[in-house]
Amino acid sequence: MLTLTSPVETRLHGLPAGLKLAALAIATVLLMPLGSPASAAVAAAATACLYAAQGGRFAAHGLRMLRPLWPFLLVLAVWHVWTGEVAAGATIALKLTTAVALANLVTMTTRLDAMIAVLERLARPFRHLGLQPHVLAVSIALVIRFTPVLLARAERLAEAWRARSPRRPTWRIVVPLALGALDDAEQVAEAIRARGGL
Secondary structure: OOOOOOOOOOHHHHOOHHHHHHHHHHHHHHHOOOOOHHHHHHHHHHHHHHHHOOOHHHHHHHHHOOHHHHHHHHHHHHHHHHHOOHHHHHHHHHHHHHHHHHHHHHHHOOOHHHHHHHHHHHHHHHHHHOOOHHHHHHHHHHHHHHHHHHHHHHHHHHHHHHHHOOOOOOHHHHHHHHHHHHHHHHHHHHHHHHOOOO
């Protein structure tokens, strides 16, 4: 979900982030009680039509973004064929694919700063409990920014391990990865303090 923002402009890009997130929440709640493959297929077809209405390039990009789901769908298929509940498995698979496709659709058509602004507004009532909305917003942005950095560092550590050992990297790279993450966090905290803090 980190690199899903679509460069292809659609009509959905102009809608407010709050409206899209509310629609996603409602659609997901309505999707979950569906109990038959036919009703789940109708929901999946409606989602596909929503993608297709934004243009071919956008729909193709959205379809590519569903590729990470195939291992989960494969496990679902094997399990439900083995238990003899193919219809239930098909329903779950369709609902899962539809829910992820809808979430991707919102992410593809909404800037991150717009989503964070919505979350900040939603967190305002909790100020009385000590939660500061702007701290939440900065925290979300930092987590999203640091996730690919952390993954890249893990990949570099794994490559360094493979260069020195014929065995696969194991739990031994966890400690240097954690220490590197803590060092990055300390540097970011110092940079935030130097700019006036939160």
